[in-house]
Amino acid sequence: MRLAGKRVLFFIETEFEDLEYWVPKMRLIEEGAEVVTAGTGSAEVYHGKQGVKAVPDTTADKVSAADFDAVVSPGGWCPDKLRRYESVLNIVRETDRDGKIIGAICHGGWVLVSAGIVKGHKATGSKGIKDDLVNAGAEWVDEPAFRDGNQVWGRVVKDIPDFCRELVKAIESG
Numbered sequence: 001m002r003l004a005g006k007r008v009l010f011f012i013e014t015e016f017e018d019l020e021y022w023v024p025k026m027r028l029i030e031e032g033a034e035v036v037t038a039g040t041g042s043a044e045v046y047h048g049k050q051g052v053k054a055v056p057d058t059t060a061d062k063v064s065a066a067d068f069d070a071v072v073s074p075g076g077w078c079p080d081k082l083r084r085y086e087s088v089l090n091i092v093r094e095t096d097r098d099g100k101i102i103g104a105i106c107h108g109g110w111v112l113v114s115a116g117i118v119k120g121h122k123a124t125g126s127k128g129i130k131d132d133l134v135n136a137g138a139e140w141v142d143e144p145a146f147r148d149g150n151q152v153w154g155r156v157v158k159d160i161p162d163f164c165r166e167l168v169k170a171i172e173s174g
Contacts, residue, residue: 001032002172009068010037011088011111012056017076018048019157020105024072027164033171038063040085049076061087065094070171075106075126075156083114093117096150101170105145105154105163109133112151122148124155 008028012021025035039046039056046054065071071091073079082088092115095102104112109125110132112118119137130140145154145162152170154163 002168003028004032006033006069006171007067008033008035008171009063009065009071009091010035011060011071011073011078011082012037012039012046012054013078013081014043014046015077015081016046016048016054016074017078017106017157018050018052019160020074020076020108020154021048021054022052023160024074024103024105024164024167027168028171031168031172033069036063036068038088040082040088042081046078059087060085060091063091065091065098065100068095068100069174070101070103070167071095072103072167073105073108073111075104075108077107079104079107079110083111089115099150101150101152101167101174103152103154103163103167103170105160106156109153113138118151121151122146122153123151124153126156 038060041059096117123138144159
């Protein structure tokens with residue numbers, strides 16, 4: 001169990017990309033991580049783009065970055081909602097400040113853009129957020145997944161296996 005003793009926070013909101021939430025979450029649990037899901041409080045049950053439901057363990061305003069080794073922002077349309085909550089952005093900023101791992105896949109990079117932490121980093125995601133990343137000062141890289149400093153990036157659904165490998169490796173090494 002490569003991630004035994006590690007705690008990872010996943011953010012969630014309505015219209016998350018089902019596979020980009022569930023597959024990485026299960027992969028981290030498989031490696032022994034404790035995974036906590038934080039919503040915004042806008043719902044008790046969130047529905048993914050494909051209709052799969054997810055129940056958050058808590059809300060972002062009730063947790064602290066200090067309690068986690070990493071945070072993950074899945075894609076779908078949920079990042080556009082997540083980035084409107086200062087509690088979410090503060091956790092991402094504090095995680096970045098502390099040099100802890102931050103994962104984002106597909107549209108999940110919107111949260112990192114709004115947190116103001118992508119400048120000077122390589123980044124990827126859905127081509128739909130390429131301009132946002134570049135305008136925020138990131139260097140766009142069209143690759144399935146990679147790590148740049150404490151940030152782990154995944155491009156799209158088909159790249160989930162690559163994203164999971166990079167995420168596990170990054171959390172394991174700290």
